[in-house]
Amino acid sequence: MASGTGEVSKKLKLYSYWRSSCSCRVRIALKLKGLDYEYIAINLLKGDQKSPEFLKLNPLGYVPVLVDGDFVVADSFAILLYLEEKYPQHPLLPKDLQKRALNYQAANLISANIQPLRNLLVLGQTHIRKGFAALEKLLENYAGKYATGNEVFLVRFFPRAFINISVYSEYPILSRINEAYKELRAFQDAMPGNQPDTPPEARA
């Protein structure tokens, strides 16, 4: 992990797993902001996240982790806000305070109330449905082409590929805006099928 020369690399490093939706969020932001980064694959199936080296970066043992010089930040939401403040190009947050709050609320709903439950079976599905229903309702008065209007901001939910259950079609707004996001190059580049560690059989 260390360069061994004592020099701190200037290039951003992202510890990521191709299928991880949390990593994908950060990959999208890096692409939208046009930031070049080194992709460091953490194979969650092989348990790379539990290695002592990785646990030094994130004691929780989760991807994504961003390393900027000698600064380390974990958790996709924290990383997105860090990138937003450091690299203002292509803002991930609207200027309007209320729309910013809406983006915080929807992004947190996804990362706290939907994503952690995704891998559980029946119980998870009930809560995910609840989360999607709340998100659909929340965006009702704000959605334009994208989640909170006609510009691309922080809020982005899972593409179909990330969901184990076929709930998407129950939510017309979520389905419609998902199609719009899918047209964007930054989103396509960040998808699981296009990562350096994507196995050949899963390549887009």
Ligand SMILES: N[C@@H](CCC(=O)N[C@@H](CS)C(=O)NCC(=O)O)C(=O)O
């Ligand atoms: N709140 C965290 C959650 C991170 C998270 O759940 N990461 C998953 C992949 S999406 C992970 O690394 N899981 C490894 C494991 O469960 O061992 C974030 O948004 O970054």
